[in-house]
Amino acid sequence: MKKIFNKLSAASITLLFCVSSFASEVSQDYFTTQGNGLRQITSGTVNGRPVVYTSELDGAVASYNSNGEELWRSATQEKAVLFEINSTDLNNDKSDELIAASADGSIYAWDTTSRNKVSPLWKFTPSKKVRFSEVAVALVDGEKRIYAGGNNFILYELNSNGQLLSETKLEGVVRKIESGRFLSSDKDSLFVFTLERDKYRWDFMGFIDPKSKNVISEISPADRNVKDISKNMMITDIDIADLDQDGLDDLLFFGDYKSGQKSAASFIGYNSKFKRIADFKIASAQRQRYAHVYGTSLLPKYNEIVLQFGGLTYLIDAKGKLIKQVGEKHTGLIFNDIELSATSEKLFAAGQIGGGNTIYSFDLNNKDWLDTPHQLAGRLAQVEKNINDLYEQTLAFEMPSYQKKSNKPWVMLTKAELNSDVAKLNGADFLSVAQERWTEKWDRSQLVKKIGKIALKQDRRGKYKDTREQLIKKAKAFEAKGKSFVVWSGHGIDPFGVSIDTMEAILEAAPNTALGFLYAEMHDPKDPRVLYFISEYMPRLAKAMRKQGKAKLYFRYKDVFWATTSQQQPWKDMFFSGQYADILVPSAEDTTSRTQDINFTGRVGMFLGGYVNDYAMRLVDDNPTSWRPLSPGGQRSVSPYLRTAVLRAAYGSRMGIIFDSRYTEQPGLNVLFALMKSGVLPIVEKDAMQSIGSWMLIKDVDIELAHSITNHHEMNHYSENDSNALMSLGQIQWAGTNLPEYDYSRAALGVQYRWLNFIPPMPNGMIPIAPIESAAQLKKQNTPYFVSNGRVGFSNDKEIGAEDFYPMMQHSIELGEQNLPIRVEGSAWSVIKLDEKHSRIILVDQGYIDPQDRDVTIHFHKKTKWVKDILSKEEFHITDNKMKVTVPAGSVRFFDVGY
Known part of the structure; x- marks a missing residue:
């Protein structure tokens, strides 16, 4: 398995800004590739010489010699996340072939002895759509066999030519397959690990005989020997090595140990009987937000282990005792993957979190190898220079005479402070708003009488210590300081964190600075608390807010809520009746989502259709997650957040719910704020958008489809029918997979695979999503549109399957494009x-x-x-x-x- 690694303190890093040479940079301890977003690295030998293989995020692979020369580069059939690469000699030519498991539904093998243009040696694709994530090679009766798995509960066995030998039914979605000498020193067996949930609670963990496919042994999550990894540890990496030197391979588990809003790095080593033989946990002071743990054994060079956790790197011995620690939290170079070289003399590290394309090396013969002061080079150094150039140019921008300053301000819910240079800019007004998380200790007995004991459920993240009087006092303090604030007052876990009476009192206590309330993830329309909130809270809040005159209600939802679920009752009357258009602000909660593009275009449709007057962008450090155990952690570069925000603002969002990622590279969010305050990024009114093509209108939402996508933790819901939809393959078990041409995201927005699509390319312009009630207005404007329920299309009220509907959808899109x-x-x-x-x-x-x-x-x-x-x-x-x-x-x- 490929490993991910970290680097050193920020003080040891110098930036290399040689833009013209990025594609060919080579030094003693790094070289920059011509690839994009290196995800994994593995090593091997070809014709007796060591080589390094890389995989890129969207499916390309390449081979390099030890001097950094590219030997060949190839792409998989469809752009999709390439989850794993391995190298082994498949055809006994004494050179290692490269094998890969792609989320496009294929297992690939490349003949690595070729040079320059290389195509796959063979490709295996099952007859039914599957998202492959794991591949391993085992020796059976002297022959190499390949074992692969993904989301469809099947273990595939192939011969060395890629021909199918067998299919074995599994329980759960495959998380890891490894081969090793676990049970015998002269015979391979398979370690198989499957999940029922996205990060915790497995269906199967144990050993399988690769020949018979019979289960040799397994362990239950209830077994006390594995209680740490079954309940509290999201396993982000697994390695195989003989830690205890008994001649048998052991299991090395790396993961994020639950600890409130921050996680703690953890490593546990087990032998094949699941007896713990090594253990390491970081100190509580070293916890970090959304920093994943990845590690690798250094055997056969040293019986030691290296593990990365955000900005920190640890070297530990075979028992888990700390040998050395380097780095600082959330700083330095954070590599995407590491691999021991074929000679075992070097450790290679590939890419960085956020899209690096450089391969670094550590000389393991140097006793201080972990302190190697690598430079930031390649793509991310280029990005940093580009961002700095953008910032400097923005500070010098003067609005042209034909551009008028908006009479509306940017409204950003953030703790980030404007620096002095940005504060001087005068192209737009900017309001910085504090986002408070308040919970109230209040008597819910009357609420229990109306909706039951579920009204008593509280959010464990809240303290529930403040009384109404204390919260009003807090509001008055904000008013006295003249500091605007919004209160996060409810969540799907507990919509009643603050009582309605207290909310009304807060608005009265701070008429100038109380700018509203925020709710998150209250998506279940069958929850009696949701029904009560809509029927009782909303009318009172609307009345109080209109009297106060400034406050808004912000709602955060993920997945496809704003395009589908919001159009179901009881939500539809709330969000699309126009009754609350002046106070509602839809926002995203796209932190474990594959469908950010759909949630985005749904909000644009709400805004342009007149159903709301504003919508909000959201930037938060856990956004880079699609499938938590195999997604990157928080980003150091501000670039992803900056570009996401720019696109939202370019389609009318002037409000933001922003978590201040304090460890992003400076000037950080001030680049975004400078674009806003200078007028480079204008506040956009509805009638000013000139890149709106056709529309997709939703009629009679397919509830089953919408709810299956919203169910973003349970993974055991594979269905062959998941691909047969206009909003296809959005469920958690499909994270990383490629999309069919008839899918809305691909056909309309240019999205090719389900991963992190905050910034869809939109080759046909923006294609907003709105309710069918918008049809009359679009007809009046002679604007083309097509109609769907999310799964099928409609023509004259007749349902048409997604694939057959594609030509009609494409015709509408082309008509809209011609009008741009x-x-x-x-x-x-x-x-x-x-x-x-x-x-x-x-x-x-x-x-x-x-x-x-x-x-x-x-x-x-x-x-x-x-x-x-x-x-x-x-x-x-x-x-x-x-x-x-x-x-x-x-x-x-x-x-x-x-x-």
């Missing part, structure tokens, strides 16, 4: 009308954790006089009604157009 004055290919984008003779084009690198330069073509469907980059002042020429530009990796560009 400007269309962009190659990046995410928006076009905003500034006045009758000027528009602003906003281009965004769409690689959330895969930043790269984007070659963009801008098509002009309207006669244009001039185009210029408003930050660099560079002027451009249009040839044949189009213009080619480049969006810098991890950044954005802004062009103004004169007509």
Whole structure:
């Protein structure tokens, strides 16, 4: 299995900004590849020489010699997350072949002796759609056999030519398959680990005979020997090594140990009888938010273990005793993967969290190898330079005469402070709002009489110590200081963290600074508390807020809520009747979601359709999660959050719910705030958006589909029918998989696989989602649209399956595209009308954790006089009604157009 590794303190890192040489940088202890977003690394030998293999996030693989020379590079059939790579000699030619498990539903093998252009040696694809995540190789009667698994409860056995030998039924979604000499020193067996939930509680953990496929032994989560990893530890990595030197392989578990809002790194070693032989936990002071744990054994070089936890790296012995620790929390280079070289003399580390493309090395013959002062090089150094350039240009920006300052402010719920340079900018007003988490100790007996004892349920994250009087006192303190605030007052766990009487009193106590209340994840329409909230709380809150005149209600939901579930009763009357349009602010909670693009376009549809007056962006450090155990942790670069926010703002969001990631590289969120305050990023009114193509309207939501996607923890719901939908393969068990061409996300928004799609490319312009009630207005405007329930399409009220509906959907999309004055290919984008003779084009690198330069073509469907980059002042020429530009990796560009 491939490992992930970390690096050193920030003080030991210098930045290398040699942009022109990024593709070929080579030094003694690193080389930069021409790949994008290196995810894994493994080593092997080819023709007797050591090589390094890499995989990239979206399915490309490559081979390099020890000097950093690229030997070959190849891509899988479809763009999808490549979950695992292994190397082994499959055809007895004394060179290692490369094997990969792809979420596109195939197992690939490459003949690595070829040079330059290489295609797979063979590919195995089952007849039914599957998301593969694991592959291992075992020796059976002297022959190599490949074992693979994914989300469909089947263990596949292949021969060395990729031909299917057997299928074995499993319980649970495969999390890990490893081969080793676990039970005998001269015979391979398989370790298999399957999950029923996304991070805890397994279905099966044990050993299987690779020949008969019979279970040799297994362990129950209830066994006291494994209680730590069954209940409290999200296993993020597993390695195999003979820790106790008894001639048999042992299991090395690395994971995040639950500890409130922060997690603690943990390592446990077991022998094949699940007897604990090693144990290590970090000190409580070293806990970090959303920092995953990954590790590897250094055998046969040393019987030691290295593990990464965010910005910290630990070297421990075979018993788990700490030998050395380096780094600082959330700082330094945080590698995506590590691998012991084929010679065992070097440790290779590939990529960094956030999309690095550099391979670093550590000389294990150097006793101080862990202190190697690596430079930040390659793609992420380029991104950092691009962000700094953007920031400096933004500070120098002066709004042109044809751009008018909005009479509305940006409203950001954040603890981040504007620095002095940003505070001076005057292109827009900016209101920084404190986000408070308050819980009240109040008598719920009357509530229990109305809805039952469920009214007593509390959120363990709240203290519930403050009385009404104490909360009112807090509100008055904010009012006295003139500091605006919003109270996070409820959650799906407990919608009644603050009573309605107290909320009304808070608005009266702070009429100038109380800007509303925030609720999260109250998605269950059958929950009696939700029904009571809608029927009793909402009318009273609306009345109190309108009297006060400033407050809003912010609602955070994930998955496809804003495109589907919100259109079911009782939510539909609340969100789409227009009754509360002036106080509702829809926002995202896309922290374990594969469908961020759908939730985004659903909110744009609510806004443009007039169902709400505002919607909010959300930026938080746990956003980079799609399947928690195998997703990256929090990002050090501000780039993903910056670009997400820019795209939301470019489609009308002027409010933000922002967690201040204090460990992001500076100037951090001030880059975003500078774009806002300078006017480079304008506040966008509904009628100013000029990049809206066609629409998708929702009629009679497919409740089963919507709820299966919203169920984002339970993984045992594989269905062959999951792909047969316009919103397909959005369930947690499909994380990372490729999408069919008829899927809305792919056909309309350009999303190719279900991972982190906060920034859809939108080659056809924005395709918003709204209720069927918007049809009359769209017809009046002669705007094309198509109708769906999420699973099927409709034509004259007749249901049409997703694949058959695709031509009709595509026709509508093409009609909408033809009506656009400007269309962009190659990046995410928006076009905003500034006045009758000027528009602003906003281009965004769409690689959330895969930043790269984007070659963009801008098509002009309207006669244009001039185009210029408003930050660099560079002027451009249009040839044949189009213009080619480049969006810098991890950044954005802004062009103004004169007509």
